[in-house]
Amino acid sequence: MASTQVSDFGSSHSVLGVMEVANKPEMGIPEMYIRPQQPSIRSDEPSLPTIPVFDFKSLLHENSRDAQLLKLYTACKDWGFFQVVNHGVSSELLQKLKHEVEKFFQLPIEDKKKYQIRAGDVQGYGSVIRCKDQKLDWGDRFYMVINPVERRKPYLLPQLPPSLRESLKSYFKELRKLGMELLGLLGKAIGMEMKEVEEFFYDGMQSVRMTYYPPCPKPEMVVGLTPHSDATGITILHQMNGVEGLEIKKGGVWIPVTFLPDAFVVNVGDIMEILSNGAYTSIEHRAAVNKEKERISIAMFFNPRFEAEIGPVKSLLNSENPPLFKTMLMEDYFKDFFSRNLNGKSHLDKMRLKTLHSLKHST
Ligand SMILES: O=C(O)CCC(=O)C(=O)O
Ligand SMILES: [Fe+2]
DSSP states (O other), rough: OOOOOOOSSSOOOOOOOOOOHHHHHGGGOOOGGGGOOOOOOOOOOOSSOOEEEEEEHHOGGGGGGGHHHHHHHHHHHTTTTTEEEEOOOOHHHHHHHHHHHHHHHTTTTHHHHHOOTTTTOEEESSSEEEETTTOOSEEEEEEEEESSGGSSSSGGGGGGHHHHHHHHHHHHHHHHHHHHHHHHHHHHHHOHHHHHHHHTTTOOOEEEEEEEEEESSSSOOOSSSSEEEEOOSEEEEEESSOOOOEEEEETTEEEEOOTTOEEEEEEEEEEHHHHHHSSSHHHHOOOOOOSSSSSSEEEEOOOTTTTTTTTTOOGGOOOOSSSBOOOOHHHHHHHHHHTTTOOOOOOHHHHHEEEEEEEHHOO
């Protein structure tokens, strides 16, 4: 299906996905989807803690700002995840997008093949295969870079069915505004100036992943999306058809996230942990699947510009707060990320400086 060649980010093969398998339950679950014993210490406490919720309009409101910013700071430090309601993106747009994305994933496999990730690339439909015995996720996905515009692939966004393309474009635009506002607030909550935030993120690298997780006859034997932390600045996730499955790792156990209707779940990515010099935490998460119903999600990733140097923000550093992470060109950081498989927080660990201070903090 694929020969290896070098392109934008590393080299690889790809497979299209699991929907074909899921549509033929008589085939059973192929070996390559079956996980060795999952570390699924799913919390079974009767009342689980839930991620903090913010009303976006009141986050922006001057009067309640200081208290809200403190709450935001604590959410990003202790949870690395929060929900946003009243975010201003209309239910109509969300409904329309859901409909279009659903329709897209239901297209015959032949129609989706033209978007398949090409050898050596990471953008497109399907999953990247890097080694022979790699386990596959129980989900079909479509990943593409949407900003800067010159990094778009001519055979992806421009070739999508027009009604999906138009809904996606409106969504990108709305989320870009929301994303910048959220980045500004997260920056402000740790004492960054908006100017500094913009130096990193203005016209930054923005990408999107849409995932369709089909139902699975034995959901406990597979994983919808391998545990990982996002390599991003922040991620804004929308659970399009209201079916749950996102789980986050807190205190060593996996906690399911319950989404409020039409809410966005926002999470701190590795880059934000680096910029904040560890004040914020990029949390490991995964997606579980279920027996009954497919699940559809759309994750929008906000990153610095490719030319930005990513490392702890200089104005936050002093003798009490020495840098805990290396500084690296964003372009190189992403090349390195895409050349590896998702694997917990291993990518971020590579950026860690081994200082006395960090050793003290990691114990
Ligand atoms: O589908 C989900 O709930 C999680 C998606 C996700 O974590 C990602 O795309 O990075
Ligand atoms: Fe993620």
